[in-house]
Amino acid sequence: MEQLISIIGAQAFTMIAGLIGVIAFVVVNALALTWAERKVAGHMQRRIGPKEVGPYGLIQPIADAIKLLGKEILTPGAVDKPLYVIAPILIFVPVLVSFIVIPFDARLVVSDIGVGILVILAFSSLTVLSILLAGWGSNNKYALMGAVRSIAQNIAYEIPLLLALLPVIMIAGSFSLTAIVEAQKGLWFVVYQPVAFIIYFIAAVAETNRTPFDLPEAESELVAGYHTEYSGMRFALFFLAEYTNMFIVSAIAVTFFLGGYQGPILPGVVWFLLKAYLVVFVIMWLKWTYPRVRFDQLLNISWKVLIPLAFINLLITGGILKL
Amino acid sequence: MTDFFYNHLHVYLFVALFLLVSGILGLVYRRTLIGMLVAMELIMNGAGLNLVALNRFIAVENATGMAFTLIIMGIAAAEAAIALGIIILIFRKYRHVEGAELQEMKD
Amino acid sequence: MSIGDLLFLFIVGVTLAGALAAVLAGSIVYALMGLVVTMFGVAGLYVYLHSPFLAMVQILIYVGAITVLIAFAIMLIGPQYRRPKEWTTLGKLGAAAGVAVVTLGLFVKFVMEVFPRTKAPAFTVTTKQIGALFFKDLVLPFELISLLIVVAILGAIMLALFARGDK
Secondary structure (H helix, E strand, O other): HHHHHHHHHHHHHHHHHHHHHHHHHHHHHHHHHHHHHHHHHHHHHHOOOOOOHHHHHOOOOHHHHHHHHOOOOOOOOOHEEEEEEHHHHHHHHHHHHHHHHOOOOOOOOOOOOHHHHHHHHHHHHHHHHHHHHHHHHOOOOOHHHHHHHHHHHHHHHHHHHHHHHHHHHHHHHHOHHHHHHHHOOOOHHHOOOHHHHHHHHHHHHHHHOOOOOHHHOOOOOOOHHOOOOOOOOHHHHHHHHHHHHHHHHHHHHHHHHOOOOOOOOOOOHHHHHHHHHHHHHHHHHHOOOOOOHHHHHHHHHHHHHHHHHHHHHHHHHHHHHHH | OOOOOOOOOOHHHHHHHHHHHHHHHHHHHHOOOHHHHHHHHHHHHHHHHHHHHHHHOOOOOOOHHHHHHHHHHHHHHHHHHHHHHHHHHHHHHHHHOOHHOOOOOOO | OHHHHHHHHHHHHHHHHHHHHHHHHHHHHHHHHHHHHHHHHHHHHHHHOOHHHHHHHHHHHHHHHHHHHHHHHHHOOOOOOOOOOOOHHHHHHHHHHHHHHHHHHHHHHHHHOOOOOOOOOOOOOOHHHHHHHHHHHHHHHHHHHHHHHHHHHHHHHHHHHHOOOOO
16 A cells, blocks of 8 residues: 555545545445435325335335446447447536535545636536537437527526625635635525525526426427437436536535535534535425426526526625625 | 756647647638637637746736736637627528638629 | 656647647537537646636636537537538648648747747746736726627627517
8 A cells, every 4th residue: 555655646646545435426426316316206296215125215226227237238320429429428527526626524625626616617517518419419309409408508507606606705715615614614604695595506406407497308398308319328327427416516505505514513524415415305305396497487587587686696795895 | 858848838839839820720721610610719729828828937927918818718709609690690591601602792 | 757747748639639620620510529628628738837717717618608609509500411522531631740840830930039948937826816917907908808798798689689580
């Protein structure tokens, strides 16, 4: 072990260890979330959800994973092969990069970059690019239309997302996520910025393509949106990316508004995971409670409601900070 | 190159120049208007890289080069938006976007 | 040759390859992907130039917004069934070599005379200074760029209304 550290260098070693830990966490998290989703869905709909496979259906996601992995990796004939193959791989890059900067505890960050939140926001635009490649590479009308709708929704809701996070950055005075959590020692930012929290939450739910904003995946309308032509392992990758995105978005909400890893008795990591999964539960709750938003309503909400509200919030915050 | 590569100005200027020359080749080589727009974006990237490299190595007092690169990004965004609007309109009228075929104002 | 060095050479290679792909690729979507790779490469070079803020903003604006805009336009225009005549692969390799030769020539003749090889001075500019610069010395360009963006938005809306046939 010491030899390995001396060859690569201590910093590279922490980075590699961090990356391996992150990948392991992503997989475990995705398994846990698929189980949680089906259980929550079941209970919201007055039924139980999976209960056959293992106690309380806990082994269900592993059964699902085995099924998906066992399927033949089928590439349809008419697709544009390089784009078709790269799209599911590309959608994982922003996920992994975002995990590098999120502080799980005061010193449990893979690498605390000075412009932390900008890294997450910049790489979340790679998700849009990956959806584009999936839609175009599939060589399929429905996939293309689903991709266009999804991209329009994604870029429309990126703006309120950024604008809602800006007042918090202004109050904390830094882009680094650890600094933002440390700046919440006295009072959580959700008390200072309730409107920003709500705007961020709505924009984040829209960004991850969850109901009520899941028009791109509308099963009853567009076959399956931009991942129509994907099956088996590649579809599992898209699925995995969506659930991990949901976790990252809740992690950012916790870091920015709900105090990050701070809490009285238990260690920081426990508090962080508790709060993050609470936000994830609320997102799942929303999914099974509200109907889908129409496409014109979707863009209306973003451009006519969220963006003006976010701007006014930003102005008021800036004004108060200056006085 | 006795020192590390990334501590010298020359590499960055070479890359920026390469982007510029590729962009000019693209403007000349590409027939469709969107291809020409992609080449324009390459040129702008090269210009931005130039400014930041010179800021870091020659004009180290303040961050004027970096601030100007941000302004260049804004200009590139506005230009791409309007150019694409015009291209879509051209497509609707003429059903193609080849630059050489647009000859209405020619004598 | 530390790992930072190797990574730098890799990023430079990626940028140059992406630029050539953006210019010489057959399908316009492949050219767009080459452009994306180039933009990521330039962002990596910005990190080596001690400006991580600018690197992230480059990815945010260029890859996140401008590339998506161009891709939207490509998708609205549709696949080009009548692809314009292009050069053979050998011709393209020749063009790539030509670009490299021309760049090297210009570089050696003009650039290396102006900027002699000196030691790199220390660079301690922070992101805060960029922001302060925008409010002290560069207020006018800042206001002008916001005016430009507003005019571009209005222009785009006018183009859209013009397409629909309204006055």
